[in-house]
Amino acid sequence: MTPHHLHAVAAAWSLQAALAALQAAAMEAVADALAGDTGRRDISIPSQQFGRRHALGGHGDPTADHALGAWAPTRPDPCAEALGSILRELDRLAGHLPGAPGQDPATRIRQAIPGMRPHVAARTSQALRHLDRAARRHLHMPPDLAPLPGNPPCPACRLQMLQVHTADPTRTVVCTADCHCTGDTCPCGMPVRLEGAAHIWTSDRLTREAA
Template structure:
């Protein structure tokens, strides 16, 4: 089944895959740094007095009590990236279980991506909202911009006329989609988002749904004429 809700959900899943991969990399780097900190020799044991055959005298000589304090294991600091990654995985597992995505022991996000095409439009819309929220949360924390680029040629949106069509570039090329980043709509105010008006909307979006942000498969848009409605997907 293909509807705007399904296209949005698939795009959000690929975007979250990319953001989660970056988060996983940061968590691994932080874990290595924390492990290295735990192995560092305490500053006291690096004293020039330590290891000499004869004591130098004065305050430079470590005492047994000082050695015990210096060599006592220090608690490792928190790996906040790993904590964030764990929280994300728990949320994705909950969501995958909620929509009965299978197989149950596979990666939760992979499960969701596999089951999205078979979901009812309303369920796909719910999955999209959850995935988009998590993707935004991770990207905000990591300072990562959305995986988007202006559509080559900068054509007008067939619905609102704004030259703000963007390609969502996360995932494989054949999964890329095009959305309108315009902020106006025919007959609406300047701050209204570009939303579909349902059947008869000039967007030409497959299975048009009123009130849903415009989205098209990239191949459909590239196959259309710039400035005209994208060709309907079969």
């Protein structure tokens, strides 16, 4: 895959983790309301139709309609509102992609990324990162990044600012020094050198480069 594909996959996993946390916060609001604890949120719940018939990465998540239509709040819970808005946008993004009937849009998008053209993967990555930032902003949740153990230098810029995507099962690594590939002669060691692309490596590739 090109760097654009790797960035898009990492953004999809990051968003999935943020949506799970956002859903948990929204469900907490429902639990508080059912328990009669409305001191923190003024929510009334006329129905119990909060839920989804399919799962998001192993976590049950409400559809966009259910997220906003499960109750008629006088002061909407911000996490539920954000969740509904993000899910609607994901439904729109996934609308033209192949996938199993009833498959949640986040999974559909992630599974379709490897087959995308590079410029489409780049646009998808940008859209997913935008939604991920929106979800995390509501939760005051930090980005899905952690310092790379051992603090090695970037193969390209040599700065020690490499970080790993923790939600991505492949543990892709990026340079947070705004480091971009210069093309065929770039010392980055990415399998596909692509001028202008932000550097990203799979963890096994970076290990080989360091060796």
